[in-house]
Amino acid sequence: MTSTASLSSRWQSYRSGPLGDDVVAAVIVTILLVPQSLAYAMLAGLPPVVGVMASLLPIVAYALLGSSSTLAVGPVAVLSMMTAQAILPVAQAQGVAPHLAALVLALEIAAVYLIAVVLRLEVLAALLGAPVLHGFITGASIAIALGQLPSLLGVAVKGNTLTEMIASASKAATLMPQGTTALIGLGALLLLWLSRKYGTKAGKALGLSPRGAQMAARMAPMLVVVFALVLIASTPVWSHGVSLAGRIDLKDGLQTPSLLEAPMGLWTALIAPATLLGLVGYVESLAVAEALGSKRGEKISPRRELLGLAGANAVAGVTGGMPVTGGFSRSVVNFDAGARTRAAGIWTALFLGIAVFLLGDVLRFLPKAVLAATIIIAVLSLIDLHPFQQAWRFAKTEFALMSAVTLLTVVSGVEEALLVGVLVSVALLLQRTARPHWAEVGRVAGTETFRNVRRFEVETQPEILSIRIDESLLFTNSRWVAEELNDQVQKRSGLKHVVLMMSGVNDIDLTGLDGLIQLDKDLQLQGITLHLSEVKGPVRDRLHAVGLDEWLSGDLFNTQHEAHAALAGAR
Structure with a gap:
């Protein structure tokens, strides 16, 4: 009933x-x-x-x-x-x-x-x-x-x-x-x-x-x-x-x-x-x-x-x-x-x-x-042209992709257009992950907040280089990240510590792990210690599973402020 x-x-x-x-x-x-x-x-x-x-x-x-x-x-x-x-x-x-x-x-x-x-x-x-x-x-x-x-x-x-x-x-x-x-x-x-x-x-x-x-x-x-x-x-x-x-x-x-x-x-x-x-x-x-x-x-x-x-x-x-x-x-x-x-x-x-x-x-x-x-x-x-206008203002590459898919659909057909669209999307994704955004960060005065040194008035320490990585460390980018960090290190004198702020790292694959280990070795040869901060739980668990304490020369900090306070005070 x-x-x-x-x-x-x-x-x-x-x-x-x-x-x-x-x-x-x-x-x-x-x-x-x-x-x-x-x-x-x-x-x-x-x-x-x-x-x-x-x-x-x-x-x-x-x-x-x-x-x-x-x-x-x-x-x-x-x-x-x-x-x-x-x-x-x-x-x-x-x-x-x-x-x-x-x-x-x-x-x-x-x-x-x-x-x-x-x-x-x-x-x-x-x-x-x-x-x-x-x-x-x-x-x-x-x-x-x-x-x-x-x-x-x-x-x-x-x-x-x-x-x-x-x-x-x-x-x-x-x-x-x-x-x-x-x-x-x-x-x-x-x-x-x-x-x-x-x-x-x-x-x-x-x-x-x-x-x-x-x-x-x-x-x-x-x-x-x-x-x-x-x-x-x-x-x-x-x-x-x-x-x-x-x-x-x-x-x-x-x-x-x-x-x-x-x-x-x-x-x-x-x-x-x-x-x-x-x-x-x-x-x-x-x-x-x-x-x-x-x-x-x-x-x-x-x-x-x-x-x-x-x-x-x-x-x-x-x-x-x-x-x-x-x-x-x-x-x-x-x-x-x-x-x-x-x-x-x-x-x-x-x-x-x-x-x-x-x-x-x-x-x-x-x-x-x-x-x-x-x-x-x-x-x-x-037919709606607003997305094209929005893409033109937001990202020219996205506008170009959208226009190309439109043109190919009209000229060649659905299969070709979708295939090219998907392949180009994958290529753009690989390009973005291969050249991830990173920034040197410093402490905003009187706070525990760390921001990009190029965008904000912040405090930095000459013996500490703090880098925030805004992408997962994968096979597509690990070598580039290591090369960029080494270049930054070469430009600094009196550097003792490098801190990787990893709040934007959602994943690390095996190639990324090898890159981190090699980076630590390279820095040790220069008398510099590598530290990690704000590592997400799943990533932290995987790093500990492969013996983080055995290969990381520095410390693992819960927050960037904690790392800054500990290292700035270590004279």
């Missing part, structure tokens, strides 16, 4: 709260999801309905296991292209249908994610720093908007990146827009822009409540789609030369190959592609989830994202789908439409199921130009 009452209470709370927003978002996403799924399946070299199957139950699996309230999981352009490259040659070599290879690939990607969960490899998400994330989201927004222009205008140009589009345009017979398509696409774009900018105000002016006006504005994409469907269906002249979404043939989609027919050679041949696709899919999906989450102050769990994607791909593999991940444009539309909880994904699956069984024929009247307009309006809303 208690459990039933609790479920009833939660349902009442959900019904009176996020339900309306989630349902509206689900309806809008469903309208976009069906034709997108068809296109992505064909891009992967698979029957069109496979894309629909990959968009149905995997959404539910992610909703139950994932952490983002707005991430929409399903087939996406990048993963679809990579899927085609992975399965088509392997399927031909193994003598099996590409669809069967896609099912095996989806299951192996799920296994990769589960292994990552067990080994806690979600820590790799830390490589997606703010510059990479902001650069990716900006570049992907621009790239997707550019990629929709051919469909919007009826131009025979293809490609997912600017480079591919330019190459396609150079081979096109003509770059003139198709008149009717451009009229429909630009008209839809204008209506959607007007509804976004003035829709809520117009609703309030018509007497709607603030919430009602906001809901009406969010319904604009759906209303534009319905208007286009009615226009094409009732006036055939408008469909002349216009590219339409097409209908769904369920008979092909329900004939799913059996996984039992997959030879062992197929499973082994797809392990490496599954690992690569899994990595790309996870990084891309996490980037989208965190970018959207940051706009709502929503915390994204990298580990749960791995689990959610594992569940989604496993379900796709056993229900006749294909590899899936978090879709950028689809998630943006879901976010933009006002989805508030992961339940929006379950509603999307429900509406998609209804569309698959009842509304397949209706899509043959839907112009792709209208879908393109909806996506363009949605993604452009995510």
Whole structure:
């Protein structure tokens, strides 16, 4: 009874709260999801309905296991292209249908994610720093908007990146827009822009409540789609030369190959592609989830994202789908439409199921130009130049990284941009740790506080050199730190003591330990004693474990003030 009452209470709370927003978002996403799924399946070299199957139950699996309230999981352009490259040659070599290879690939990607969960490899998400994330989201927004222009205008140009589009345009017979398509696409774009900018105000002016006006504005994409469907269906002249979404043939989609027919050679041949696709899919999906989450102050769990994607791909593999991940444009539309909880994904699956069984024929009247307009309006809303301005003022290197990731995403693609972004981030990290900040410190008069001698008026003793190190001592920097300290020692006369203030040292690796021991030996040869102060507990324990008292010539002080008082008084 208690459990039933609790479920009833939660349902009442959900019904009176996020339900309306989630349902509206689900309806809008469903309208976009069906034709997108068809296109992505064909891009992967698979029957069109496979894309629909990959968009149905995997959404539910992610909703139950994932952490983002707005991430929409399903087939996406990048993963679809990579899927085609992975399965088509392997399927031909193994003598099996590409669809069967896609099912095996989806299951192996799920296994990769589960292994990552067990080994806690979600820590790799830390490589997606703010510059990479902001650069990716900006570049992907621009790239997707550019990629929709051919469909919007009826131009025979293809490609997912600017480079591919330019190459396609150079081979096109003509770059003139198709008149009717451009009229429909630009008209839809204008209506959607007007509804976004003035829709809520117009609703309030018509007497709607603030919430009602906001809901009406969010319904604009759906209303534009319905208007286009009615226009094409009732006036055939408008469909002349216009590219339409097409209908769904369920008979092909329900004939799913059996996984039992997959030879062992197929499973082994797809392990490496599954690992690569899994990595790309996870990084891309996490980037989208965190970018959207940051706009709502929503915390994204990298580990749960791995689990959610594992569940989604496993379900796709056993229900006749294909590899899936978090879709950028689809998630943006879901976010933009006002989805508030992961339940929006379950509603999307429900509406998609209804569309698959009842509304397949209706899509043959839907112009792709209208879908393109909806996506363009949605993604452009995510372009935010403020992080670039902030990075320019804060750190020029971070600005350069952010700009490079943006440019590479537009020109070369998501994989190249994220790979370069992560590698450069690691390089910058190594550069920072290899040249850590350190400062000579002295005592602020009348206090027990020690500060940088270059920034504050402080007291120092000629026989004592106090150095504060503001980085862990690791293999990347231990030699440089020792060389810098020796240089400082050579510049001082009458020096008797060197005190390393280690309040900023969080860790010391074996190379760092060897560096400290060698530094102590070098100083002893010059008649100088090495001391340590303010060593953190875990670091202190590890130093004692390797016989600190046996190799350290000086003392270990709890505070820098204690060291100063003891050594200054030792004449």
